[in-house]
Amino acid sequence: MSEASPAKAYALHLGIIALLFVLSFVLPEYYHGLLARIMVLAVFAMGYNMLFGYVGLLSLGHAMFFGAGLYGAGLAIIQLGWGVPAAFIAGIACGAVLSLIIGLLALRTTGVAFMIVTMMFAQVFYLLILYFANWTGGDQGQVVPQPARVLDFGATALDLTNPTVRYMTALALFSFVLLVTLAIVRSRYGRVLVGIRENEERTKMLGYDTFSNKLMAVVVSGTICAASGAAYALLFGYVGSSFASVQYSILPLLWVLLGGAATTIGPLIGTVFMYYVIDVTSGYTSAYLLIVGIALILLVLFFPKGILGTIRQRWLGWLP
């Protein structure tokens, strides 16, 4: 870990944000839209990484936090007629409350039981969406109407369906979460989390309340994921149950594993890379789940540290 190079780390992160900003004017239309989507999903992966990478808690149910944000924001608009900012906050609040409840329950278990419990709570969340189909739209999902996705500032209105506005909003959210993650990781609190990952008993012995630290991490992680879900609903205008299914709990795990767990930029790299692989292979096969499966197995077998984790280990020890 880095002691001497906070400036280097912040420069790297700001550089990435600047690069993404410039890409907005360079990329062709298709990749422009894709990258906006990837940035929102990378926020999901960063939220997942917060818990999996830094605290070492492998959750198989993070789709429910993404779903809480997605449905919290989407239904606030569709069913209650709220405006965009209120809906966004509603989505985040749903995720925060849900993650607090789930954290209080699931953190009583450890190891394999934690994975299964989180998966089961996520399954309950998913089934509830199907059960209340006349409210949520069930497995058909619902479209957030275009006129409702406009930020009205009186004089100027920001239309979130406009590609440039959408890209910049996604970039703003991504940059904010990236810098927050970096700050958390570099803080005292972040070090306590890593301490829990490495040796929970010893951390406890040193006088840290590991339960409340872990609970805090679950809430932060769940809230970030919910922010990603809420942004997804508002920017891409679709709210569907498939985003709460098991598959969407596995995908952030895959992205983080691929990019490198416990690295701040790994989630972005993993998400970009996975989308790139799927995009390239979609010319040959529609069986993208096959690629996901093979990637998961190859990663745990040969690359357990992921791309950035390996780079950090070999060459760049200062990477946060």
Added chain:
Amino acid sequence: MHFGPHLLLAALEGLVTSAVLALTALGLSLVFGVMRVVNVAHGEFFMLGAVLAWAISTAISGHPALGFLAALVIAPLIVGAIALVAERLVLRRLNYNPEATIVATIGMLYIIQQLALSFYGPEARPVEPPFSYRILLPWFGYSGYKLSIIAASALLLTATWLVLTRTKVGLIMRATQYDSETAQAFGIAVGRVYGGVFALGAMLAAIAAVLIVPISQAHYLMGQDPLLLSFIVVIIGGLGSLRGTVVAAVLIGLSDGIISMFFSPTLAKIIATLLVAMVLVFRPQGLFGTASR
């Protein structure tokens, strides 16, 4: 129909579910008990069994019983072989690390599911039951085949129990489960035991699938419900306890049959999953299990 016969019908359906569930969950429980591996791909081995049963029974002409019997023998063997290969190639190299194996078996789940979709297709296809005798009860007729599933499952469970408790193979498995390091020190080839147990677990799921496929149909997504229900059964019964698994399977199967006859199946699933998650949170050793060492 009156409430009594209605309940009897629901209970019979529930028992059929229990019978299949007990076999599937026993496979999951053995793998977890002996190897400490949570096999997320277990449901896909179940699905493979059903899909292979369809392939085998359509390839063999003549009386449906002939094709069914061939499927009952061949399908589990093929599935067992696939599981063995997966175990050798992947799980062993991961040193059976609990977290890494979960991720790897998730990978297997996607690979098997996608291959089934590519080669078998998205259709649900039926397999003809080996016989179609109906037992006439005073209130309704009931499929004799369904009752024979219950009998076959009971037979197989008893056989597994006998193997585990009365034979040398069973002794070796239990020794490995109890303490793999000491077992190794006593000259037991732990690696081979693990390979065998993983294959056996997959074969139990495949047999269960062959038994159920004449009344349910083979479909590439059919592995998901049995996986979840097996998890539920294994958790309620206590991870790695055979008797608990069977008791829990009957309990879950019966309540599933009865609840989904009177309420919406989705609601039944929600309640069951939530209850089980709570069991895992507040009583991690299961309702029938003893505290872990």
